[in-house]
Amino acid sequence: MEVRIALPLRDFYNGRKTDFSIEKQAICSACEGSGSEDGHVDTCGACGGRGIRIQRQQLAPGLFQQVQTHCDKCGGKGKTIKHPCPICSGSRVVRESETHTLEIEKGMPKGVRITYENEGDESPDWVAGDLIVHLVESDPALGSEDHERTDGTFFRRRGKDLFWREVLSLREAWMGDWTRNITHLDGHIVQLSRKRGDVVQPNTVEIVKEEGMPVWHQELENNEGFQFGDLHVEYVVVLPDLMGKSMEKDFWGVWEKYRKKSGVQLDGALGRPEGAIKMPSDEGHDEL
Numbered sequence: 001m002e003v004r005i006a007l008p009l010r011d012f013y014n015g016r017k018t019d020f021s022i023e024k025q026a027i028c029s030a031c032e033g034s035g036s037e038d039g040h041v042d043t044c045g046a047c048g049g050r051g052i053r054i055q056r057q058q059l060a061p062g063l064f065q066q067v068q069t070h071c072d073k074c075g076g077k078g079k080t081i082k083h084p085c086p087i088c089s090g091s092r093v094v095r096e097s098e099t100h101t102l103e104i105e106k107g108m109p110k111g112v113r114i115t116y117e118n119e120g121d122e123s124p125d126w127v128a129g130d131l132i133v134h135l136v137e138s139d140p141a142l143g144s145e146d147h148e149r150t151d152g153t154f155f156r157r158r159g160k161d162l163f164w165r166e167v168l169s170l171r172e173a174w175m176g177d178w179t180r181n182i183t184h185l186d187g188h189i190v191q192l193s194r195k196r197g198d199v200v201q202p203n204t205v206e207i208v209k210e211e212g213m214p215v216w217h218q219e220l221e222n223n224e225g226f227q228f229g230d231l232h233v234e235y236v237v238v239l240p241d242l243m244g245k246s247m248e249k250d251f252w253g254v255w256e257k258y259r260k261k262s263g264v265q266l267d268g269a270l271g272r273p274e275g276a277i278k279m280p281s282d283e284g285h286d287e288l
């Protein structure tokens with residue numbers, strides 16, 4: 001018996017203890033699994049408790065065939081009940097809801113399966129199987145409380161590492177002098193910043209050490225203290241698509257000044273021609 005439980009990334013990061021309920025088949029406690037209101041269970045008179053009946057059929061004089069059939073009086077159970085239990089109507093089992101405690105450990109991998117031994121469906125006829133809880137990661141969504149509204153809600157996880165995309169303006173990427181406070185999954189702040197003059201190229205990935213997922217203790221050697229993976233921050237640079245007229249004029253002026261002074265014609269520097277190149281096939285066919 002397996003159930004899937006979807007949890008947000010923050011629970012895998014912080015760890016959490018919670019309860020969950022599942023409905024399962026349980027042995028009827030009113031009749032203790034006998035199916036009888038008064039506890040009396042009789043052996044079926046028709047089959048002698050074997051649940052099957054053997055009939056001899058004569059096919060021809062002196063030739064017999066034995067036919068084995070299900071006992072229809074007791075339904076093959078071998079037992080009959082005069083007064084069925086009113087709770088389970090004699091079926092010996094009921095559906096009931098059971099609550100279990102679920103402990104999500106810090107850094108548990110998504111997709112992990114937790115086993116609750118003998119907590120599966122019960123029956124008087126077999127030993128209950130295991131209940132398996134399959135933990136998966138739910139889609140990121142902001143909640144209503146502060147701790148459910150961190151930037152970390154939208155981190156993506158791969159193994160022990162986390163991934164985040166940060167947007168910079170052109171000015172920030174190029175000139176530096178900026179600070180970002182990223183709220184992590186437990187609310188602590190990861191500060192990203194550059195001093196004036198520190199350029200960040202678009203799509204640069206900065207690796208912030210030990211701001212990834214905690215490493216699950218089962219995967220730690222010698223059960224050492226908590227270790228963490230890394231946080232990978234990818235910078236996306238957005239150019240302004242709207243500029244005030246005077247701003248545009250100012251920038252244009254600055255560019256013109258430096259273009260004339262030290263500008264390089266990239267095409268020329270890379271050996272590219274100014275016009276189209278004539279292809280050999282334009283002059284008729286080649287002779288081989």
Ligand SMILES: [Zn+2]
Nearest residue numbers: 028031085088
């Ligand atoms: Zn019962």
Ligand SMILES: [Zn+2]
Nearest residue numbers: 044047071074
């Ligand atoms: Zn019978």
